[in-house]
Amino acid sequence: MALKGNLRDFTITQLLNLVNLARKTGSLIIEGPTDVAQVTFRDGKLAFARLGQTDSSLATILHLNQKITAGQYRVIKERAGKMTDKELGLLLINAGYLSQEDILGSVQQYFIAIIRQLYTWVDGFFRFQPDLMPPEDKITVRLDLENLIIEGSRQMKEQEQLQEEIPSLDMALKFSERPGTNLRNVSLSVEEWRVVSYINPKNTIRQIAKANKMNDLAIRRVVFSLLQAGLVQLARPEGMPVAPVTSSSSSRPGAAPLPVTNKEEQKSLVNRLISRIRSL
Amino acid sequence: MQTVKMVITGPFSSGKTEFIRTVSEIDVVATERKISSEVEKIKESTTVAMDFGRITVDDDLVLFLFGTPGQKRFDFMWEILSEGMLGFIVMVDSTRPETFREARTILETFKAYAPTPYIVAANKQDSPDAWEVEDVKHALRLDPEVKIMPCVARNKESVKTVLLELLYGILAEMEKN
Ligand SMILES: Nc1nc2c(ncn2[C@@H]2O[C@H](COP(=O)(O)OP(=O)(O)OP(=O)(O)O)[C@@H](O)[C@H]2O)c(=O)[nH]1
Ligand SMILES: [Mg+2]
Numbered sequence: 001m002a003l004k005g006n007l008r009d010f011t012i013t014q015l016l017n018l019v020n021l022a023r024k025t026g027s028l029i030i031e032g033p034t035d036v037a038q039v040t041f042r043d044g045k046l047a048f049a050r051l052g053q054t055d056s057s058l059a060t061i062l063h064l065n066q067k068i069t070a071g072q073y074r075v076i077k078e079r080a081g082k083m084t085d086k087e088l089g090l091l092l093i094n095a096g097y098l099s100q101e102d103i104l105g106s107v108q109q110y111f112i113a114i115i116r117q118l119y120t121w122v123d124g125f126f127r128f129q130p131d132l133m134p135p136e137d138k139i140t141v142r143l144d145l146e147n148l149i150i151e152g153s154r155q156m157k158e159q160e161q162l163q164e165e166i167p168s169l170d171m172a173l174k175f176s177e178r179p180g181t182n183l184r185n186v187s188l189s190v191e192e193w194r195v196v197s198y199i200n201p202k203n204t205i206r207q208i209a210k211a212n213k214m215n216d217l218a219i220r221r222v223v224f225s226l227l228q229a230g231l232v233q234l235a236r237p238e239g240m241p242v243a244p245v246t247s248s249s250s251s252r253p254g255a256a257p258l259p260v261t262n263k264e265e266q267k268s269l270v271n272r273l274i275s276r277i278r279s280l
Numbered sequence: 281m282q283t284v285k286m287v288i289t290g291p292f293s294s295g296k297t298e299f300i301r302t303v304s305e306i307d308v309v310a311t312e313r314k315i316s317s318e319v320e321k322i323k324e325s326t327t328v329a330m331d332f333g334r335i336t337v338d339d340d341l342v343l344f345l346f347g348t349p350g351q352k353r354f355d356f357m358w359e360i361l362s363e364g365m366l367g368f369i370v371m372v373d374s375t376r377p378e379t380f381r382e383a384r385t386i387l388e389t390f391k392a393y394a395p396t397p398y399i400v401a402a403n404k405q406d407s408p409d410a411w412e413v414e415d416v417k418h419a420l421r422l423d424p425e426v427k428i429m430p431c432v433a434r435n436k437e438s439v440k441t442v443l444l445e446l447l448y449g450i451l452a453e454m455e456k457n
Protein backbone atom coordinates (compact mmCIF):
# COMPACT_ATOMS: atom_id res chain seq x y z
CA MET A 1 0.00 0.00 0.00
CA ALA A 2 1.35 3.38 -0.97
CA LEU A 3 1.14 5.46 2.15
CA LYS A 4 0.94 8.89 0.60
CA GLY A 5 -1.54 11.69 0.24
CA ASN A 6 -2.36 15.21 1.29
CA LEU A 7 -2.67 16.56 4.80
CA ARG A 8 -5.99 18.05 3.83
CA ASP A 9 -7.43 14.55 3.77
CA PHE A 10 -5.28 12.87 6.38
CA THR A 11 -3.88 14.93 9.23
CA ILE A 12 -0.54 14.61 10.99
CA THR A 13 -2.36 13.29 14.06
CA GLN A 14 -4.04 10.60 12.02
CA LEU A 15 -0.69 9.68 10.49
CA LEU A 16 0.94 9.37 13.91
CA ASN A 17 -1.94 7.23 15.03
CA LEU A 18 -1.48 4.95 12.06
CA VAL A 19 2.28 4.63 12.59
CA ASN A 20 1.67 3.88 16.25
CA LEU A 21 -0.95 1.22 15.61
CA ALA A 22 0.95 -0.47 12.80
CA ARG A 23 4.27 -0.23 14.71
CA LYS A 24 5.87 1.13 11.58
CA THR A 25 9.55 1.69 10.86
CA GLY A 26 10.62 4.29 8.32
CA SER A 27 10.28 7.98 7.56
CA LEU A 28 7.44 10.27 6.78
CA ILE A 29 8.41 12.96 4.31
CA ILE A 30 6.05 15.91 4.40
CA GLU A 31 6.24 18.69 1.87
CA GLY A 32 4.60 21.62 3.58
CA PRO A 33 3.88 25.10 2.31
CA THR A 34 7.37 26.42 3.07
CA ASP A 35 9.47 23.49 4.23
CA VAL A 36 10.06 19.79 3.91
CA ALA A 37 9.99 17.72 7.08
CA GLN A 38 11.31 14.26 7.80
CA VAL A 39 9.94 12.33 10.76
CA THR A 40 11.42 8.91 11.39
CA PHE A 41 9.94 6.07 13.43
CA ARG A 42 11.27 2.79 14.73
CA ASP A 43 8.72 0.14 15.67
CA GLY A 44 6.02 2.76 15.92
CA LYS A 45 8.02 5.07 18.17
CA LEU A 46 9.40 8.48 17.30
CA ALA A 47 13.12 8.24 16.55
CA PHE A 48 14.05 11.42 14.76
CA ALA A 49 12.71 14.59 13.15
CA ARG A 50 14.16 17.25 10.95
CA LEU A 51 12.61 20.38 9.45
CA GLY A 52 13.93 21.86 6.21
CA GLN A 53 17.47 23.11 6.22
CA THR A 54 17.43 24.33 9.81
CA ASP A 55 20.60 23.61 11.74
CA SER A 56 19.78 20.54 13.80
CA SER A 57 23.27 19.82 15.07
CA LEU A 58 23.54 18.68 18.67
CA ALA A 59 25.36 21.87 19.66
CA THR A 60 22.48 23.99 18.36
CA ILE A 61 19.86 21.81 20.02
CA LEU A 62 21.67 21.99 23.38
CA HIS A 63 22.01 25.73 23.03
CA LEU A 64 18.28 26.09 22.22
CA ASN A 65 17.48 24.05 25.32
CA GLN A 66 19.79 26.22 27.40
CA LYS A 67 21.95 23.27 28.34
CA ILE A 68 25.01 25.17 27.17
CA THR A 69 25.73 28.88 27.18
CA ALA A 70 26.23 31.02 24.10
CA GLY A 71 29.96 31.06 24.91
CA GLN A 72 30.18 27.30 25.17
CA TYR A 73 28.19 27.02 21.97
CA ARG A 74 30.67 29.20 20.14
CA VAL A 75 33.63 27.25 21.44
CA ILE A 76 32.10 23.94 20.40
CA LYS A 77 31.27 25.25 16.96
CA GLU A 78 34.85 26.47 16.54
CA ARG A 79 36.76 23.56 17.97
CA ALA A 80 34.50 20.62 17.42
CA GLY A 81 32.92 21.65 14.16
CA LYS A 82 33.93 18.42 12.47
CA MET A 83 32.70 16.12 15.21
CA THR A 84 29.53 14.12 14.67
CA ASP A 85 26.64 14.56 17.09
CA LYS A 86 27.32 11.20 18.68
CA GLU A 87 30.99 12.01 19.19
CA LEU A 88 30.19 15.40 20.66
CA GLY A 89 27.61 13.86 22.98
CA LEU A 90 30.11 11.33 24.26
CA LEU A 91 32.70 14.03 24.76
CA LEU A 92 30.33 16.21 26.79
CA ILE A 93 29.27 13.27 28.94
CA ASN A 94 32.82 12.06 29.51
CA ALA A 95 34.00 15.54 30.36
CA GLY A 96 31.25 15.72 32.99
CA TYR A 97 29.50 18.70 31.44
CA LEU A 98 26.19 17.02 30.80
CA SER A 99 24.45 13.76 31.57
CA GLN A 100 23.10 11.35 29.00
CA GLU A 101 19.58 12.35 30.14
CA ASP A 102 20.34 16.01 29.48
CA ILE A 103 21.33 15.20 25.95
CA LEU A 104 18.56 12.75 25.11
CA GLY A 105 15.98 15.01 26.77
CA SER A 106 17.06 18.00 24.71
CA VAL A 107 17.04 16.06 21.49
CA GLN A 108 13.60 14.71 22.33
CA GLN A 109 12.26 18.20 23.08
CA TYR A 110 13.63 19.37 19.78
CA PHE A 111 11.84 16.59 17.87
CA ILE A 112 8.58 17.23 19.73
CA ALA A 113 8.77 20.93 18.85
CA ILE A 114 9.02 19.96 15.18
CA ILE A 115 5.95 17.73 15.43
CA ARG A 116 4.05 20.55 17.12
CA GLN A 117 4.93 22.79 14.24
CA LEU A 118 3.69 20.17 11.82
CA TYR A 119 0.29 20.24 13.52
CA THR A 120 -0.23 23.70 12.10
CA TRP A 121 0.25 22.47 8.56
CA VAL A 122 -3.12 21.92 6.98
CA ASP A 123 -1.91 21.44 3.46
CA GLY A 124 1.01 19.43 2.11
CA PHE A 125 1.94 16.17 0.45
CA PHE A 126 3.20 13.30 2.56
CA ARG A 127 4.70 9.93 1.77
CA PHE A 128 6.04 7.15 3.94
CA GLN A 129 9.40 5.64 3.05
CA PRO A 130 10.01 2.40 4.94
CA ASP A 131 13.67 2.27 3.93
CA LEU A 132 14.66 5.79 4.91
CA MET A 133 16.43 6.12 8.26
CA PRO A 134 18.31 9.10 9.71
CA PRO A 135 22.04 9.45 9.03
CA GLU A 136 24.19 7.08 11.13
CA ASP A 137 25.83 9.85 13.12
CA LYS A 138 22.60 11.43 14.36
CA ILE A 139 21.35 10.85 17.87
CA THR A 140 17.93 9.21 17.92
CA VAL A 141 15.32 8.64 20.65
CA ARG A 142 12.55 6.13 21.35
CA LEU A 143 9.46 8.12 22.24
CA ASP A 144 5.96 6.70 22.58
CA LEU A 145 3.59 8.52 20.26
CA GLU A 146 0.50 8.35 22.49
CA ASN A 147 0.97 11.70 24.20
CA LEU A 148 1.72 13.45 20.95
CA ILE A 149 -1.40 11.96 19.41
CA ILE A 150 -3.58 13.17 22.28
CA GLU A 151 -2.06 16.62 22.05
CA GLY A 152 -2.61 16.65 18.30
CA SER A 153 -6.26 15.74 18.54
CA ARG A 154 -6.82 18.51 21.05
CA GLN A 155 -5.25 20.97 18.67
CA MET A 156 -7.29 19.63 15.82
CA LYS A 157 -10.47 20.23 17.78
CA GLU A 158 -9.39 23.77 18.44
CA GLN A 159 -8.60 24.22 14.78
CA GLU A 160 -12.04 22.96 13.80
CA GLN A 161 -13.74 25.30 16.23
CA LEU A 162 -11.76 28.24 14.96
CA GLN A 163 -12.61 27.26 11.43
CA GLU A 164 -16.27 27.39 12.37
CA GLU A 165 -16.00 30.73 14.10
CA ILE A 166 -14.03 32.30 11.27
CA PRO A 167 -15.20 30.48 8.17
CA SER A 168 -13.27 32.58 5.71
CA LEU A 169 -9.93 34.35 5.86
CA ASP A 170 -11.02 36.49 2.94
CA MET A 171 -13.13 38.65 5.20
CA ALA A 172 -11.84 41.94 6.51
CA LEU A 173 -11.96 43.21 10.09
CA LYS A 174 -13.38 46.41 11.43
CA PHE A 175 -13.50 47.86 14.89
CA SER A 176 -16.67 47.03 16.70
CA GLU A 177 -19.20 49.83 16.92
CA ARG A 178 -20.36 48.48 20.23
CA PRO A 179 -20.40 51.25 22.79
CA GLY A 180 -18.01 50.94 25.68
CA THR A 181 -15.22 49.14 23.95
CA ASN A 182 -12.11 51.20 24.04
CA LEU A 183 -8.86 49.80 22.81
CA ARG A 184 -6.94 51.79 25.37
CA ASN A 185 -8.60 49.95 28.20
CA VAL A 186 -7.73 46.43 27.19
CA SER A 187 -4.44 44.70 27.41
CA LEU A 188 -3.49 43.04 24.19
CA SER A 189 -0.61 40.69 23.54
CA VAL A 190 2.09 41.75 21.13
CA GLU A 191 0.63 39.44 18.51
CA GLU A 192 -2.83 40.92 18.99
CA TRP A 193 -1.49 44.45 18.66
CA ARG A 194 0.24 43.53 15.44
CA VAL A 195 -3.04 42.30 14.01
CA VAL A 196 -4.96 45.28 15.38
CA SER A 197 -2.55 47.65 13.69
CA TYR A 198 -3.52 46.26 10.31
CA ILE A 199 -7.28 46.45 10.79
CA ASN A 200 -8.72 48.22 7.81
CA PRO A 201 -11.65 47.42 5.53
CA LYS A 202 -9.14 47.08 2.70
CA ASN A 203 -7.16 44.26 4.33
CA THR A 204 -8.46 40.72 4.40
CA ILE A 205 -7.56 38.53 7.37
CA ARG A 206 -5.36 36.54 5.02
CA GLN A 207 -3.41 39.65 4.05
CA ILE A 208 -3.00 40.62 7.69
CA ALA A 209 -1.66 37.15 8.43
CA LYS A 210 0.79 37.42 5.57
CA ALA A 211 2.01 40.82 6.65
CA ASN A 212 2.64 39.46 10.13
CA LYS A 213 4.05 36.14 8.92
CA MET A 214 1.40 34.24 10.84
CA ASN A 215 0.03 30.89 9.76
CA ASP A 216 -3.70 30.15 9.46
CA LEU A 217 -4.02 28.75 12.93
CA ALA A 218 -2.16 31.60 14.57
CA ILE A 219 -4.16 34.34 12.86
CA ARG A 220 -7.43 32.54 13.58
CA ARG A 221 -6.52 32.34 17.26
CA VAL A 222 -5.80 36.04 17.44
CA VAL A 223 -8.86 37.09 15.45
CA PHE A 224 -11.01 34.82 17.57
CA SER A 225 -9.79 36.34 20.80
CA LEU A 226 -10.41 39.83 19.42
CA LEU A 227 -13.91 38.81 18.36
CA GLN A 228 -14.55 37.26 21.76
CA ALA A 229 -13.46 40.45 23.44
CA GLY A 230 -15.95 42.31 21.28
CA LEU A 231 -13.26 44.55 19.87
CA VAL A 232 -13.64 43.71 16.23
CA GLN A 233 -16.22 42.45 13.81
CA LEU A 234 -15.90 40.57 10.59
CA ALA A 235 -16.59 42.78 7.61
CA ARG A 236 -16.81 42.45 3.90
CA PRO A 237 -13.55 43.67 2.41
CA GLU A 238 -13.71 46.88 0.44
CA GLY A 239 -13.53 46.36 -3.27
CA MET A 240 -14.78 42.80 -3.05
CA PRO A 241 -17.36 42.19 -5.76
CA VAL A 242 -20.77 42.59 -4.20
CA ALA A 243 -23.77 40.33 -4.68
CA PRO A 244 -23.45 38.17 -7.75
CA VAL A 245 -26.23 39.99 -9.53
CA THR A 246 -26.75 37.85 -12.54
CA SER A 247 -28.60 39.00 -15.58
CA SER A 248 -32.33 38.46 -15.81
CA SER A 249 -31.71 35.88 -18.49
CA SER A 250 -30.63 33.44 -15.79
CA SER A 251 -32.88 30.44 -15.63
CA ARG A 252 -33.00 30.22 -11.86
CA PRO A 253 -36.00 31.97 -10.33
CA GLY A 254 -35.04 35.33 -8.94
CA ALA A 255 -31.39 35.11 -9.84
CA ALA A 256 -31.05 38.87 -9.55
CA PRO A 257 -32.22 40.46 -6.30
CA LEU A 258 -34.60 42.74 -8.08
CA PRO A 259 -35.89 42.49 -11.61
CA VAL A 260 -35.88 46.28 -11.92
CA THR A 261 -32.87 48.55 -11.70
CA ASN A 262 -34.48 51.93 -11.30
CA LYS A 263 -34.43 53.03 -7.67
CA GLU A 264 -38.06 54.20 -7.53
CA GLU A 265 -39.25 51.05 -9.25
CA GLN A 266 -37.30 48.98 -6.75
CA LYS A 267 -38.92 50.73 -3.84
CA SER A 268 -42.34 50.34 -5.33
CA LEU A 269 -41.68 46.66 -5.82
CA VAL A 270 -40.70 46.19 -2.19
CA ASN A 271 -43.78 48.14 -1.16
CA ARG A 272 -45.90 45.78 -3.23
CA LEU A 273 -44.31 42.86 -1.40
CA ILE A 274 -45.05 44.54 1.91
CA SER A 275 -48.72 45.12 1.24
CA ARG A 276 -49.14 41.61 -0.08
CA ILE A 277 -47.65 40.05 3.01
CA ARG A 278 -49.69 42.29 5.28
CA SER A 279 -52.81 41.00 3.55
CA LEU A 280 -51.97 37.31 3.96
CA MET B 281 -43.38 37.85 -14.82
CA GLN B 282 -40.99 39.24 -12.24
CA THR B 283 -39.61 37.15 -9.42
CA VAL B 284 -37.73 37.97 -6.24
CA LYS B 285 -36.30 35.62 -3.71
CA MET B 286 -35.63 35.42 -0.03
CA VAL B 287 -33.60 32.78 1.72
CA ILE B 288 -34.55 31.16 5.02
CA THR B 289 -31.51 29.60 6.60
CA GLY B 290 -30.42 28.31 9.99
CA PRO B 291 -29.19 25.19 11.75
CA PHE B 292 -30.73 21.75 11.58
CA SER B 293 -34.31 21.59 12.86
CA SER B 294 -34.61 25.30 13.60
CA GLY B 295 -37.98 25.53 11.85
CA LYS B 296 -37.16 26.71 8.34
CA THR B 297 -39.55 24.33 6.59
CA GLU B 298 -42.29 25.14 9.08
CA PHE B 299 -41.78 28.87 8.48
CA ILE B 300 -42.13 28.57 4.72
CA ARG B 301 -45.02 26.14 4.97
CA THR B 302 -46.95 28.61 7.12
CA VAL B 303 -47.05 31.38 4.53
CA SER B 304 -46.54 29.67 1.21
CA GLU B 305 -49.57 29.46 -1.04
CA ILE B 306 -48.49 26.25 -2.69
CA ASP B 307 -47.63 23.13 -0.82
CA VAL B 308 -44.02 23.57 0.01
CA VAL B 309 -41.86 21.67 -2.40
CA ALA B 310 -39.74 20.21 0.32
CA THR B 311 -37.05 17.73 -0.43
CA GLU B 312 -37.35 15.92 2.84
CA ARG B 313 -35.79 12.64 3.77
CA LYS B 314 -36.34 10.31 6.67
CA ILE B 315 -33.51 10.72 9.13
CA SER B 316 -31.33 7.70 9.58
CA SER B 317 -28.43 8.82 11.73
CA GLU B 318 -28.98 8.44 15.46
CA VAL B 319 -27.36 11.72 16.42
CA GLU B 320 -29.71 13.79 14.40
CA LYS B 321 -32.79 11.78 15.22
CA ILE B 322 -34.63 14.42 17.14
CA LYS B 323 -37.30 14.49 14.45
CA GLU B 324 -38.52 12.31 11.67
CA SER B 325 -37.46 14.06 8.50
CA THR B 326 -35.02 16.74 7.35
CA THR B 327 -34.66 18.96 4.33
CA VAL B 328 -31.98 17.60 2.02
CA ALA B 329 -31.82 20.00 -0.88
CA MET B 330 -34.10 22.95 -0.30
CA ASP B 331 -37.59 24.04 0.54
CA PHE B 332 -39.35 26.12 -1.93
CA GLY B 333 -42.34 28.29 -1.17
CA ARG B 334 -44.19 30.85 -3.20
CA ILE B 335 -46.26 33.94 -2.60
CA THR B 336 -47.93 35.56 -5.58
CA VAL B 337 -47.92 39.30 -5.12
CA ASP B 338 -49.88 40.35 -8.16
CA ASP B 339 -50.22 39.60 -11.85
CA ASP B 340 -46.58 40.05 -12.59
CA LEU B 341 -44.70 39.66 -9.33
CA VAL B 342 -43.90 36.50 -7.39
CA LEU B 343 -41.92 36.10 -4.19
CA PHE B 344 -40.05 32.84 -3.74
CA LEU B 345 -38.98 31.62 -0.35
CA PHE B 346 -36.04 29.26 -0.37
CA GLY B 347 -35.19 27.23 2.68
CA THR B 348 -31.70 25.87 2.97
CA PRO B 349 -30.96 22.38 4.22
CA GLY B 350 -29.92 22.59 7.86
CA GLN B 351 -27.54 19.69 8.02
CA LYS B 352 -23.92 20.58 7.59
CA ARG B 353 -23.20 18.06 4.93
CA PHE B 354 -25.43 19.94 2.52
CA ASP B 355 -23.79 23.30 2.95
CA PHE B 356 -22.48 23.23 -0.61
CA MET B 357 -26.05 24.23 -1.51
CA TRP B 358 -25.87 27.46 0.42
CA GLU B 359 -23.93 29.54 -2.03
CA ILE B 360 -26.11 28.43 -4.91
CA LEU B 361 -29.25 29.28 -2.99
CA SER B 362 -27.96 32.63 -1.85
CA GLU B 363 -27.35 33.85 -5.37
CA GLY B 364 -29.44 36.89 -6.11
CA MET B 365 -31.40 36.94 -2.89
CA LEU B 366 -33.19 40.09 -1.79
CA GLY B 367 -32.52 39.33 1.85
CA PHE B 368 -32.24 36.42 4.23
CA ILE B 369 -33.59 35.20 7.52
CA VAL B 370 -31.52 33.17 9.95
CA MET B 371 -33.81 30.88 11.95
CA VAL B 372 -32.56 29.90 15.37
CA ASP B 373 -34.12 27.29 17.62
CA SER B 374 -34.39 29.27 20.87
CA THR B 375 -34.77 26.05 22.83
CA ARG B 376 -31.44 24.56 21.75
CA PRO B 377 -28.45 26.68 22.76
CA GLU B 378 -26.13 23.97 21.50
CA THR B 379 -27.04 25.13 17.98
CA PHE B 380 -26.25 28.82 18.54
CA ARG B 381 -22.63 28.53 17.55
CA GLU B 382 -23.59 26.98 14.26
CA ALA B 383 -26.27 29.62 13.70
CA ARG B 384 -23.58 32.25 13.98
CA THR B 385 -21.37 30.45 11.50
CA ILE B 386 -24.25 30.21 9.05
CA LEU B 387 -25.03 33.89 9.51
CA GLU B 388 -21.42 34.90 8.88
CA THR B 389 -21.22 32.65 5.85
CA PHE B 390 -24.34 34.10 4.25
CA LYS B 391 -23.22 37.61 5.05
CA ALA B 392 -20.04 36.87 3.15
CA TYR B 393 -21.97 35.64 0.12
CA ALA B 394 -23.89 38.87 -0.33
CA PRO B 395 -24.26 42.16 1.52
CA THR B 396 -28.04 41.97 1.52
CA PRO B 397 -30.19 42.86 4.52
CA TYR B 398 -30.99 40.07 6.95
CA ILE B 399 -32.65 39.43 10.25
CA VAL B 400 -32.46 36.73 12.88
CA ALA B 401 -35.64 34.94 13.97
CA ALA B 402 -35.56 33.48 17.48
CA ASN B 403 -37.94 30.65 16.73
CA LYS B 404 -40.06 28.39 18.94
CA GLN B 405 -40.86 31.21 21.34
CA ASP B 406 -44.06 29.33 22.20
CA SER B 407 -42.04 26.63 23.91
CA PRO B 408 -41.46 26.86 27.66
CA ASP B 409 -37.80 25.97 27.03
CA ALA B 410 -37.21 28.92 24.72
CA TRP B 411 -34.46 31.38 25.59
CA GLU B 412 -35.48 35.04 25.77
CA VAL B 413 -34.87 36.92 22.54
CA GLU B 414 -32.37 39.24 24.25
CA ASP B 415 -30.46 36.27 25.63
CA VAL B 416 -30.36 34.64 22.21
CA LYS B 417 -29.03 37.90 20.83
CA HIS B 418 -26.19 37.93 23.33
CA ALA B 419 -25.47 34.25 22.95
CA LEU B 420 -25.16 34.74 19.20
CA ARG B 421 -22.92 37.74 19.86
CA LEU B 422 -24.95 39.81 17.42
CA ASP B 423 -24.02 43.41 16.91
CA PRO B 424 -26.51 45.89 18.37
CA GLU B 425 -27.67 47.02 14.96
CA VAL B 426 -28.62 43.49 13.90
CA LYS B 427 -32.34 42.92 14.09
CA ILE B 428 -33.56 39.86 15.98
CA MET B 429 -37.28 39.03 16.19
CA PRO B 430 -39.25 36.60 18.30
CA CYS B 431 -40.86 33.96 16.11
CA VAL B 432 -43.29 31.07 16.21
CA ALA B 433 -42.95 29.48 12.80
CA ARG B 434 -46.28 27.67 13.16
CA ASN B 435 -48.09 30.94 13.61
CA LYS B 436 -48.96 32.87 10.48
CA GLU B 437 -49.09 36.30 12.11
CA SER B 438 -45.67 35.74 13.62
CA VAL B 439 -44.16 34.66 10.30
CA LYS B 440 -45.72 37.67 8.58
CA THR B 441 -44.21 39.99 11.16
CA VAL B 442 -40.75 38.56 10.57
CA LEU B 443 -41.06 38.80 6.79
CA LEU B 444 -42.33 42.37 7.04
CA GLU B 445 -39.51 43.39 9.33
CA LEU B 446 -37.01 42.13 6.77
CA LEU B 447 -38.81 43.99 3.99
CA TYR B 448 -38.78 47.22 6.02
CA GLY B 449 -35.07 46.72 6.46
CA ILE B 450 -34.63 46.28 2.72
CA LEU B 451 -36.62 49.43 2.08
CA ALA B 452 -34.58 51.38 4.63
CA GLU B 453 -31.40 50.19 2.95
CA MET B 454 -32.68 51.51 -0.38
CA GLU B 455 -33.50 54.90 1.16
CA LYS B 456 -29.95 55.12 2.46
CA ASN B 457 -28.19 54.56 -0.85
N1 LIG C 1 -42.85 24.62 19.40
C1 LIG C 1 -42.49 24.94 18.16
N2 LIG C 1 -42.01 23.99 17.34
C2 LIG C 1 -41.64 24.33 16.09
C3 LIG C 1 -41.75 25.65 15.63
N3 LIG C 1 -41.29 25.69 14.36
C4 LIG C 1 -40.91 24.43 14.04
N4 LIG C 1 -41.12 23.61 15.09
C5 LIG C 1 -40.85 22.17 15.14
O1 LIG C 1 -39.46 22.01 15.07
C6 LIG C 1 -39.14 20.86 14.31
C7 LIG C 1 -38.23 21.23 13.15
O2 LIG C 1 -38.94 22.03 12.21
P1 LIG C 1 -38.57 22.04 10.64
O3 LIG C 1 -39.42 23.06 10.02
O4 LIG C 1 -38.58 20.68 10.08
O5 LIG C 1 -37.08 22.54 10.75
P2 LIG C 1 -36.03 22.75 9.55
O6 LIG C 1 -35.25 23.93 9.95
O7 LIG C 1 -36.71 22.77 8.25
O8 LIG C 1 -35.15 21.46 9.70
P3 LIG C 1 -34.10 20.84 8.64
O9 LIG C 1 -34.68 20.98 7.29
O10 LIG C 1 -33.97 19.43 9.07
O11 LIG C 1 -32.86 21.59 8.86
C8 LIG C 1 -40.45 20.27 13.83
O12 LIG C 1 -40.80 19.24 14.73
C9 LIG C 1 -41.40 21.44 13.94
O13 LIG C 1 -42.70 21.02 14.17
C10 LIG C 1 -42.28 26.64 16.53
O14 LIG C 1 -42.41 27.82 16.24
N5 LIG C 1 -42.60 26.23 17.77
MG1 LIG D 1 -36.44 21.68 6.61
